[in-house]
Amino acid sequence: MTDRTRRPSGADGGGGTRIGGGGGGGMRIGWGAGVWGAAVAAVLALLPPAVSSRLPDRLATHWSGSAPDGSMPLWAAALAPVAVWVLLLLGLFLAARRGGAPGRPWTAATLAVSGVFLAGAQVSIVRANLDRADWRDAASTGTGVLVTAVAALGAGALGWLAGRHGEPPAAVREAGAGPLLEIPEGERFVWLSRTTNRWLRLTGAVAALIAAVVVLVAAAGLTTAPPWALIAPFAVVALAASGCSSVQARVTETGLEVAFGPLGRPVRRWRAADIVSARAETRTPAQVGGWGYRIGGQGTTVMLRSGECLVVRPRTGPDFAVSVDDAERGAALLNTLSARRSA
Structure with a gap:
C-alpha cells in the first residue's frame, strides 16, 4: 500500500509551510x-x-x-x-x-x-x-x-x-489544500511519501513466524540440539524482506531522508547542497533487475512497486531512485533547495 502525498498547504500560524503526505x-x-x-x-x-x-x-x-x-x-x-x-x-x-x-x-x-x-x-x-x-x-x-x-x-x-x-508527523497530518511549490525564504516545510510492498512484508512475516516456531519447538525440548541450520536462513529472510518491505521519503530544509522498514531503520540522508538535481521518472522491476534494494546500471533503486520514482543525482556516487508517489513535487522541492544552497 502506498501513502499519497497531499497538495501543499499555505503558511501556518508559526510561519511554516507544510507539504503533507499520506493517510x-x-x-x-x-x-x-x-x-x-x-x-x-x-x-x-x-x-x-x-x-x-x-x-x-x-x-x-x-x-x-x-x-x-x-x-x-x-x-x-x-x-x-x-x-x-x-x-x-x-x-x-x-x-x-x-x-x-x-x-x-x-x-x-x-x-x-x-x-x-x-x-x-x-x-x-x-x-x-x-x-x-x-x-x-x-x-x-x-x-x-x-x-x-x-x-x-x-x-x-x-x-x-x-x-x-x-x-505521520503532526505537520503532515494537519496539511491542508492549495498548490505551493516555491517556498519563500525563511519558511519551514516537509514533504513526505511512503510506499509499502505487501508481498515483501508477508514474506518477512511468514519467514519470521517459521523461525519463531522452530525456536519455540527447540525451547520446549522437542529437539536434542538447537536447529540453527533451519533458524538462521529464515531469520535472514525475515530481516531482509521486512527491511525492504516499506520505504519513506522525506524532504525538509536540510535535504532528503529515506527510511527503510517498519521501524524506519536504516536511514539514508543527502544534504540539499550535496544533490545536483532531482527528477521524477517511471521505472519497472524489469528495468532495475527485480524487487527490493537493487544496484545496477541506472544506479541504486528501491523498487517496491512499478511506476513513478523519485530520482536524485548526488554530487558524488551513482543516482538513487525510490518508488514513491508525488515524486515530481518532491523533486521540485529538492531542486529549489539545491539551487538555494548553490547560490
Whole structure:
C-alpha cells in the first residue's frame, strides 16, 4: 500500500509551510495486526497438540510456588489462551471502531506484549509438563515466566517504536489544500511519501513466524540440539524482506531522508547542497533487475512497486531512485533547495 502525498498547504500560524503526505497508516497497522494475531493464535493452539504424545492427559496450568495446583485437559490448555487472545483483539478492534482506541504506538505495544507473553507462557507450560506421567509431577515454570516477561517487555518497546514510526508527523497530518511549490525564504516545510510492498512484508512475516516456531519447538525440548541450520536462513529472510518491505521519503530544509522498514531503520540522508538535481521518472522491476534494494546500471533503486520514482543525482556516487508517489513535487522541492544552497 502506498501513502499519497497531499497538495501543499499555505503558511501556518508559526510561519511554516507544510507539504503533507499520506493517510492510510491505519490500514497498514490493521494488516500487520492481522498477521500478528493469526501467528500468535496458531502458536497457542497448535503447540500442545503437536507434542501430545509426550504430555499427560491433563496439563498443569497453575502453580503455587514451585508446585502445580491446577490443571486442564489438553484441548482446554490449547484453546483457553487462544480465547484470551481473541478477546483482546476484539476489544482493541471495537475500541477502534468507536473511536476510543489508544494511540497507535500503545496499540502496537499492547499487541506485542500480550502476544509474546501468551506464547511464552504456553511454551513454559508445555515444557513443564513434557514427558510427565501425571500433571502433579510437572516441573516449575519460574524461570520460563521470568524469561517470558523480559521478552514481552522488549517486544512491547519494539511495538511502541513501530507504532510511532507509522504515525505521520503532526505537520503532515494537519496539511491542508492549495498548490505551493516555491517556498519563500525563511519558511519551514516537509514533504513526505511512503510506499509499502505487501508481498515483501508477508514474506518477512511468514519467514519470521517459521523461525519463531522452530525456536519455540527447540525451547520446549522437542529437539536434542538447537536447529540453527533451519533458524538462521529464515531469520535472514525475515530481516531482509521486512527491511525492504516499506520505504519513506522525506524532504525538509536540510535535504532528503529515506527510511527503510517498519521501524524506519536504516536511514539514508543527502544534504540539499550535496544533490545536483532531482527528477521524477517511471521505472519497472524489469528495468532495475527485480524487487527490493537493487544496484545496477541506472544506479541504486528501491523498487517496491512499478511506476513513478523519485530520482536524485548526488554530487558524488551513482543516482538513487525510490518508488514513491508525488515524486515530481518532491523533486521540485529538492531542486529549489539545491539551487538555494548553490547560490
